[in-house]
Structures are given as structure tokens and as C-alpha cells.
Amino acid sequence: MRKNIKYAMILLTICAVSAFALALTNSITSPVIAQMDSNNRVKALEAVSAGYDIGEQKEVTGHAYVTYVIDLQKDAEVAGYILGLKTAGYGGEMTLVASYTAQGEMLFAQLLTHNETPGLGKKAEDDGYMDKFKGTGGAKPVPTNKTMLSSDDAQAVSGSSVTFTAIAKAINGGSEYVKSLGGVK
Numbered sequence: 001m002r003k004n005i006k007y008a009m010i011l012l013t014i015c016a017v018s019a020f021a022l023a024l025t026n027s028i029t030s031p032v033i034a035q036m037d038s039n040n041r042v043k044a045l046e047a048v049s050a051g052y053d054i055g056e057q058k059e060v061t062g063h064a065y066v067t068y069v070i071d072l073q074k075d076a077e078v079a080g081y082i083l084g085l086k087t088a089g090y091g092g093e094m095t096l097v098a099s100y101t102a103q104g105e106m107l108f109a110q111l112l113t114h115n116e117t118p119g120l121g122k123k124a125e126d127d128g129y130m131d132k133f134k135g136t137g138g139a140k141p142v143p144t145n146k147t148m149l150s151s152d153d154a155q156a157v158s159g160s161s162v163t164f165t166a167i168a169k170a171i172n173g174g175s176e177y178v179k180s181l182g183g184v185k
Contacts, residue, residue: 052099085171
């Protein structure tokens with residue numbers, strides 16, 4: 001019986017030291033991680049802003065794809081919007097930011113987070129991937145399936161149909177949301 005109590009105390013001590021070490025590590029790294037996330041978000045917003053002034057973020061609730069909206073301003077006039085978009089790809093939830101003209105035409109988009117398959121769905125973070133959607137959503141429809149793409153673009157997304165469709169639906173949903181704003185909020 002004493003032997004069991006001795007082993008239990010040893011295990012308890014090991015668990016307590018491990019828990020303390022994890023808590024200490026978390027307290028040191030969590031502010032750094034939060035700062036990195038904030039910096040990455042600011043860089044992404046600047047990358048999609050198309051040179052316009054970035055306004056204040058407003059949360060959006062009740063929309064399937066849009067999580068927030070930010071006005072893009074030129075000479076104190078609303079010239080477009082940046083939208084925070086969420087969708088579900090093959091690997092789960094994906095988040096991206098996209099900018100639109102006031103008429104719903106997609107200007108730029110950037111993938112922020114995802115868990116897509118390396119070599120397939122992960123292609124969505126490559127330079128040029130989002131160019132397939134550039135200029136769509138206004139007069140030109142957003143390509144929501146591969147048949148709407150050129151043969152070269154369709155080959156580029158080959159093997160990642162779920163990822164492509166998820167991004168396309170989010171970008172299209174964002175375009176429809178901007179159109180519902182009527183150009184001015």
C-alpha cells in the first residue's frame with residue numbers, strides 16, 4: 001500500500017510540474033502569438049485594400065459567409081469594402097479577406113487560415129490563385145465551378161475541387177452582400 005502511495009505522489013508531482021511549465025510557456029507565448037496574428041491581419045488588409053483608405057471594422061451577424069465589413073474610402077467617400085469571409089473547405093473552416101468595389105466586383109482576396117491538404121487544397125495560398133476571381137462578381141459572374149474557368153485555370157485547381165468551390169462560394173457570397181448594401185451603407 002505504501003508503495004502505491006509513493007508512486008501516486010511521484011506522478012502527482014510530475015503532473016504538477018508539467019502543468020506549471022505549460023502554464024508558464026503559455027503566458028510567455030500567447031501575447032507574442034496574438035501580436036503576430038494582429039500583424040498578419042493588418043498586412044492582409046493592406047494587401048487587399050487596393051490603395052484605398054481602410055475604415056473601421058463592423059461585425060456582421062446572420063450571414064453565411066461574411067463575418068465583418070470594413071469601408072474602403074477615397075476622398076471621404078465609400079469606394080468599396082473589405083469583407084472578412086469564412087467558408088468550409090476539405091480540411092475544415094477557412095477564413096479569407098477580400099476587397100470589392102461598391103458594385104460587388106472582387107478586387108483582391110487573400111487566404112488567412114485553413115487546414116487544406118498539402119499539395120492540393122493548399123494551392124489556394126499560392127500567388128496567383130485568387131486571380132481567378134479577380135474582376136468577377138460585378139458584371140462578370142464569380143466562377144463557382146471549374147467549367148467556368150479557362151482550361152489552364154481549371155488544371156491549376158485540379159485535385160482541389162472542394163477547396164476551389166468553398167472559396168468561390170465565399171467570394172460570391174461576399175459579392176452578393178456588397179450588392180445588397182447598394183454601394184453605400
